[in-house]
Amino acid sequence: MNNEWDTIVVGGGASGLGTALESASRGYRTLLIERGDFASYTSSKSTKLIHGGVRYLKQGNLRLVREALLERSFLLEKIPEIVKERSIILPTSSFIEKNYYKLGIFTYDQLAGSNNIRRSKWLSKEQLIKSVPYLKRTFNGGILFYDAQFDDSRLAIQLARSIYDYSGTAVNYTEVIRIDSKRKQIACIDHKKGNEITLKYKHLINATGPFLDRLCNLENSKNTKKTIRFSRGSHLLINSNRFKQKDGLILPRTKDGRVLFILPWKGIILAGTTDVEMKHLGSEPKVSNEEVEFILSGIRSIYDVNIEQKDIISTFSGIRPLSNQNSTKNTSKISREHRMFFSESGMLSISGGKWTTFRKIGEDTINFLEKLNHLKPTISLGHEIQINNHLKLWHQAEALYCKEPINQELIIRGRNLARSLKKEEYAFNAEDILQRRTRVGLLAPKTAKKWKPILDQALDIL
Ligand SMILES: Cc1cc2nc3c(=O)[nH]c(=O)nc-3n(C[C@H](O)[C@H](O)[C@H](O)COP(=O)(O)OP(=O)(O)OC[C@H]3O[C@@H](n4cnc5c(N)ncnc54)[C@H](O)[C@@H]3O)c2cc1C
Structure with missing residues (x-):
């Protein structure tokens, strides 16, 4: 690896990948460094929506919603195999509620303007029941609107490949x-080889999400400022036979004032999320029993089916890195807008943000870097930027690793494919393949468990 770079971006989640792609596409010699696998922390644990966020309308954040809707349109067009249209129904119980939400969704349509996917429409009680057969009969109708849904860790891999496409x-x-x-240099540990390397940079960007303050502390151990607050959000993946619905559903008000999504995703139902403020970061956030109960009771409050623990296929939990703008605010009320700031010694840090706006985060970050460093401005490719669309291995891997029984012929094919994923998609171990190159770990955890030793052996981990 080269030792001298114009830009080094630390963190391989949505913000870092978006920023490194922008930097490379604007001609900077760019290196992105991720300490685990790409998207292994927060960025593989999202609700999988590419959206403006109807709930941000309530916070009056129209600029954030409009910006995200523009990005939604860009992504639907650029990578249609990964980002797809998602219909969502918002059920209403009264005349007042119906008109209140109708106004909100109408504003959402208007903010999307010519980039709207389809116009939302009002559903009668009969239409609502036809679309969501197990919903309680207490609702008087609903509003059907459109957003987009994606596979977050897959997009991350395509972004990593795109960074290479732009040199x-x-x-x-x-x-x-x-x-x-x-000296403008950093020391890194290469965990694959176990050695230490030193790299020089002109510009250093901290895109470590929840670990932002920790990286600032590496730069300046006296810095004890807390710029990030942590909020854990959890999801349950549930057998879709228990729901029999092809549209998603949004419950606009849970007990803690959040929204609850019940979304078809890859043949199962993804339900979430929660918002639990955390004081400390662990290596892998875990879903608590209270969160499982919270999501299940939200589902039971609107469905006539008794979803139980045994219907849960898997769970996952992620940490929102939220800007610490107002310590008195409940974390669910903190804006999801991204912010940038320079430390005294010149490192640029990115806080907040959403997956949906990863490209805009990158564009704003490089603009900010050039402006504050008085660099000659370069021009962003904006929505003309290309995202790598080579998806053949992904399709093969998704189809192969969820197959059972795992016979000898499958094992040989699985091993060969794992080696290709190592070469072409930067997979290092079985977890990378089963949790992020494919989602077998979430969709069929028992099958994933059987594949794990086979793949680790093929990748020389065992
Ligand atoms: C529950 C939940 C649901 C969400 N749902 C949505 C949604 O539906 N749609 C949407 O648009 N957004 C959603 N978001 C928001 C979105 O997922 C996050 O904003 C985004 O993933 C944050 O990315 P990041 O790059 O800032 O952080 P991360 O993904 O955490 O990336 C930071 C990376 O930095 C690495 N790192 C840390 N320290 C070092 C170091 N010293 N050296 C090298 N690397 C280091 C970490 O390993 C990590 O991978 C959701 C978030 C959560 C938590």
Whole structure:
């Protein structure tokens, strides 16, 4: 690997990938460094919506919604195999509620303007029951509107590949352990080989999401400012036979004032999310029993089916890195807008943000970097940027690793495919393949468990 770079971006989640892609596409010699696998922390644990966010309308954040709707349109067009249209129904119980939400969704349509997917429409009680047969009969109708849905970790891999397409480099399993801002160099551990490397940079960007303050501390151990607050959001994946619906559903008000989504995704139902403020970060956030109960009771409050623990196929939990703008605010009320700031020694940090706006985060970050460093401005490709669309291996892997029984012929094919995923999609171990290159770990955890030792052996991990 080259030792000198114009831009080094630390963190291989949505924000870092978007920023490194923007930097590479604007001609900077760019390196992205991720200490685990790409998207392995927050960015593989989202609700999988590419959306303006109807709930942000309530917060009056029209600019954020409009910006995200523009990005939604760009992504639907650029990578239609990964980002797809998603119909969602919002059920209403009274005349007042119906008109209140109708106004909100109408505003959502208007903000999308010519980029709207389809116009929302009002559903009568009969139409609602036809679409969501197990819904309680207490609703008087609903509003059908359209957003988009995606596979977050797959998009991350395509972004890593796109960085290479623009002559940049993106490496995983490499961790920044020291920053020497006077010499403009960082020390990293290459976890694959176990050795330490030193790299020089002109511009250093901190896109470590929930770990933002920790990286700032590496740069300046006296810095104890807390710019990030952590909020855990959990999801349950449930057998879709228990729902029999092809549209998604949004419950606009849960007990804690959030929204609950019940969304068909890859043949099962994804339900969530929660919002639990956390004081400390663990290595892998876990779904608590209270959160499972919270989501299940939200479902039971609107459906006539008794979803139980045994219907849950798998669970996952992610940490929202939220800007610490107002310590008195409940985390669900903190704006999801991204922000950038420079530390005294010149590292640029990105906080907040959404998956949907990863490209805009990148564009704004590089603009900000050029402006504050008085660099000659380069021009962003904007929505003309290309996202790598090579998806053949993905389709093969998704089809193969969920097959049972795992016989000898399948094992040989699975091993060969794992080696190709290592070469072409930066997979290092079986977890990378089963949790992020494919979603077998979420969709069929028992099958994934059987594949794990076979794939680790094929990748020389065992
Ligand atoms: C529950 C939940 C649901 C969400 N749903 C949606 C949704 O439906 N739609 C949407 O648009 N957005 C959604 N979001 C928001 C979105 O997922 C996040 O904003 C986004 O993933 C954050 O990305 P990030 O790059 O900032 O952080 P991360 O994905 O956490 O990436 C930071 C990376 O930095 C790495 N790192 C840390 N320290 C170092 C180091 N020293 N060296 C190298 N690497 C390091 C970490 O390993 C990590 O991979 C959701 C978020 C959550 C939590």
